[in-house]
Amino acid sequence: MSHTSEGARARRSVPRWLRVLIPVALILAWLAVGAAGGSAFGEVNDVAENDQAQFLPASADATRVSELQTEFRGDDVIPALIVFERDGGVTDADHEAIGDIIDHVATIDGVVDNGVSPAIDSEDGEAVEIVVSIDAQGERNETVAELRGYLADHTPEGLSAAVTGPAGLSADIVDAFSGLDGLLLAVALGVVLVILIIVYRSPLLPLIVLGTSMMALTAAIFVVVQLAKADVLVLSGQTQGILMILVIGAATDYSLLYVSRYREALREHERKWDATWTALRGSTPAILASGGTVIAGLLCLLFSELNSNKALGPVAAIGIVFALIAALTLLPALLLWAGRVAFWPIRPVYGSEHKHAVDASAKGLWPAAARLVSRRPRTVWVACALVLAAASVGLVGLKADGVSQSEFVTGYSEAREGQAVLDDHFPGGSGTPAVIVAPEDRLDEVAKTVLDTDGVDSLAVVTADAASGTAQVTADGIKPAFGKNGPVTAEPTVIDGKIMLEATLDGPGDSVEAEDTVRELRSALPDSGSDAVLIGGVAATAIDTNDAATHDRNLIIPLVLVVILVILMLLLRSILAPVLLVLTVVLSFAAALGVSSLVFNGLFQFPGADPSVPMFGFVFLVALGIDYNIFLMTRVREESVKHGTREGITRGLVATGGVITSAGIVLAATFAALGVLPILFLAQISFIVAFGVLLDTIIVRSLLVPALSYDIGRAIWWPSRLSRPLN
Structure with a gap:
């Protein structure tokens, strides 16, 4: 049956009034979604969590210790460390000014009652430290901002001041993500718009495609924000950034595939409805298969131990779902409305040729690539494989065993600068101790083990008797502490037969040195049974996070491979391909x-x-990279049924070459936009995915896969019917 007769049948089966109503209803429905979801953009930052401890599994020692800290302290607090430094030594006038600062800091909203320590002088006399306990459940970042603002106005000239510690670092991370929904979106949309204008050489079509992507993103953001408000999932700043980029990139890719089919159909059909019906029939299987593969790969993250990884799976999958829906509903409706005008000034003319055959007379990049593949298939795929294998050698230098939390922000960080000052003048772990929960009757034994461990500077026990909340512990026992009315004999606070100790480490809490000390402590202290000792704190949180991330990496990567392999087998009805x-x-x-x-x-x-x-990097590259192979091989299979496998490969390559390359460039550009944010994790992900997508698009999909398939021939479809010779 010809395309024309199929189109005529489609017109007869759908009344004219319905052909008008369907696109109008779809456009109005999406406009309503945009209106309802637009306000959600302003709420994203309000529901985002950027505290590393929030993403640990509930079973992690650091998580359990964090929960117990509230019981022992009576408040859920996060420490901020204020450090002052003057070259040549802190003066008496400096001390007087610091005293006034302490008095004011105690009155700032968000600082808990009795939450400011006395000034602590360094041994060299060049620095002073203050520990400030901030309500972790309040607006802690605003509290840090107020602290920093007050210090900027009231610190004596020549005396430097910085707010660091966990609260300071958290505030710097939030600042790094601030404006993400504006800056990142503007950069991504701007880059995509320029690429689309170059690809289509049309003023209207790029706006239609971008409008489709923005509507998909709006709907996804709205749903994700509602789920975060209901505590169904946890949303972080980095998850938010990945969601935006993923939806824009994926929706644009799916739109490009549909637009390509629609342009072909407009050459074959005079009426817009017939062209729309043909384009949908031709593009929907590939788009659904591609989107379904990405969704399945992302949902594999639900098997992660690390809650941040687990949360990204459904968040990103929701984004892909709306990208699919928008590309298959809103975009066809808009293009049905616009028709050939969408492609102005280069409109597809009804009856004009749109050949995919490859012969000596065919001109252009993709016919040339197809001829190269058909003439020297083995040389092409072997050369491509060798180039990729050579590039893989760089893996031996990959350092992916974790970085200190202070390195999370790649731009300026006051917390990082303040930590450097602390390292110069105080024990590195000052203010960020390792927190130890132990049985009450094992205090002496645990204290001796901790104090004998290399990397531990001092030890204190949590006690309600001391004004500071802790009393120092030595090899001889608990030292007298200062109470509200003078020296007192301090007794440990006991809850359910447990006590809490705080070990100040030589290294900064987020350093590799501190992590090594905590690992040594964990190996030296019992970790099971009634005598079990739990260790938490900043270093322990980093350890548990990295261990969970390593576990997830080793589990998720093979799981994603298996899931995608099964989907491809069902889609292509083959095992070998x-x-x-x-x-x-x-x-x-x-x-x-x-x-x-x-x-x-x-x-x-x-x-x-x-x-x-x-x-x-693997999840995004494999899930998204396989998209382009799906776009290619579904078209190759379609052509192979009509023309045979080898000619089907060349036809499929020519037919999809332009659209897939454009899609790859768009996706690479959108992920590269993540690099505008001063976040180490996102900078690395943006480069890996952007470079990998270009590699997939230019080498793997354009040369390696077609050449390998051509060399194998019809056996590539084994064991389906296409792999057998025709009788």
Whole structure:
């Protein structure tokens, strides 16, 4: 049956009034979604959580200790450390000014009662430290901002001041994410708009495509914000950024595929409705398969231990769902309304040729690529595989075993600068101790083990008798502490037979040195049974986070591979082709990560990477990279049924070459936009995915896969009917 007769049948089966009503109803429905969801953009930052401890699994020691701290302290607090420094020594006038600052800090909203320590002088006399306990459930970042503002106005000239510690670092992270929904969105949309204008050479079509992507993003943000408000999922700043980029990139990619089919259909059909029906029939299977593959890959993150990884799965999957819905409903409705005018000034003319055959007379990049593949298939795919394998060698230098929390922000960080001052003049772990929960009757034994451990500077026990809340512990026992009315004999606070100790470490709480000390403590103290000792705090949180991230990486990567392989087998009705497609994408990922490692270490000189970085890079690259192979191979299969496998490969390559390359450039550009945010994790993910997508688009999908498939021939479809010769 011809396309024309199919279109005529479609017109007869759908009344004229319904052909008008359907697109109008779809457009109005999406406008209503946009109006309802637009306000959600302003609420994203309000529901986002950026505290590392919030993302740990409930079973982690650091999580359990964090919950117990509230019981022992009576308040859920997060410490901020104020550090003052003057070269040549802090003067008496400085001490007087610091005293006035302490009095004022105690009155700031968000600082708990009796939550400001006395001034603590460094041994060299050049620095002073103050510990400020901030209500963790309040507006702590606003409290830090007020602290910093007051210090800027009231610190004596020549005396530097910085707010650091966990509260200061948290505020710096929030500041780094501030404006994310504006800056990131503007950069991503601007880049995509320029690319679309170049691709389509049309003023209207890029706006239609971008409008579709924005509506998908608006709907996704609205749903995610409502779920975060209901505590169904946890939303972080980095998850928010990835969601925005993923939806814009994916929705634009799916739109490009539909637009390509619609333009073809307008050459074959005179009426817009017939062209729309043909374009939907031709593009929907590939778009649904691609989106379904990405969704399935992302939902594998639900098996993660780390709650931040687990949360990203459904959040990103929701985004892809709306990208699919928008590309298959709103975009066709808008293009049905616009018709050929959407492509002005280069309108597709009814009856004009749109050949996919490859012969000596065909001109252009993709016919040339198809001829190269058909003439020297083995040379092409072997050369591509060798290039990718060589690039993968860089993996040996990949440093993905975690970085200190202070390195999370790549731009200026007052907390990081203040921590450097603390390291110069105080024990590095001052203000960020390792928190130890132990049985009451094991105090002496635990204290001796802790104090004998290298890397521990001092030890204190939580007690309600001391005005400061803690009393120092030595090898000889608990030292007398200062109470409200003078020296007192301090007794540990006991809850359910447990006491809480705080060990000040030599290294900063977020340093590798502190993590090594905590690991040594955990190995030296019992971790099970009635004598179990739990260790939490900043260093322990980093350890538990990295361990969970490593576990997730080792579990999720093979799980994603298996899920995608199964989906491809069902889609292509073959075993061999999906296996080869997955292998090519894995090779492409290894090459992208190898090159990224060289760039991170040599060019950007990053301090390292979180263990989650390779996993996220893999999930995005494999799930999104396989999209382009799906776009290609579904078209190849369609052409192979009509023309045979080898000609189907060349036809499919020519038919999809332009649209897939455009889609790859768009997706790479949108992920590259993440680099505008001063966040180490996002900077690394943006480079890995952007470079990897370009590698997939230019080498894997354009040359390696077609050449390998051409070399194998019809056996690529084994064991389906297409793999057998026609009788």
